[in-house]
Amino acid sequence: MRIVKEQVNTRTAEYVSESQAAAMLQLAVGTLRNLRTVKSNGKPIPHIKQGGKVFYKRDDVIAYKDKPKARLEHEYPRIPVLFNDNPLTVSDPSTKLTTAEAALAYGISKASLQIWRSKRQFLCVLPFISKGHEVHYLAGDLATFVLEGRSYWKARSLELGINFQPHPRSGRAA
Structure with a gap:
């Protein structure tokens, strides 16, 4: 496994950093951490830790993004x-x-x-x-x-x- 900037590449999967995964999901990094650790949202997104940093498989992030949400997310706030x-x-x-x-x-x-x-x-x-x-x-x-x-x-x-x-x-x- 080699780390290039914020990506980890292997022969079988491409990994993205926590900040990249958060950007892909349009979430704050803290929210992504909660999804990783709290099991109230169902199955957490699989991740690996390497050198004190957390990485996610790009395919897992994309699958999570496409997964139907239990709670309806609206395009506009209720203000x-x-x-x-x-x-x-x-x-x-x-x-x-x-x-x-x-x-x-x-x-x-x-x-x-x-x-x-x-x-x-x-x-x-x-x-x-x-x-x-x-x-x-x-x-x-x-x-x-x-x-x-x-x-x-x-x-x-x-x-x-x-x-x-x-x-x-x-x-x-x-």
Whole structure:
């Protein structure tokens, strides 16, 4: 077995590092560790430890990604701003907003934005720009996120016959 950067290659299988596996699954590394150690989610993802690092077979990671989830993962969070019809503030779509400005302008809590970034959640529907320690959101991306999130929750409510509401623990009302 030889280690090349963060990959372990053998004749029979290709291994990826813990950070690579987390990125493939769009999970935080800590969440992946929980999946490795906690058996409440069924069978944990097989792994090997080598030199103090943890590696996963690429095929096992892909299989886990394709495995049906016991809990339904939604494309959008259950936050108050996605469950009301309040008009959005109109601004130039190319305007860059800090986390605090985005939270204030679009009714999304600053903590939620920070948590989603750290856990790498909702990246496909709410991208951000990161340069060093600076994080910015484009006003157009935020507006699209809110409008499409509202459509998503209305459609899910009709499709499943469930009147979805904001998550009880979601911060402030918008």
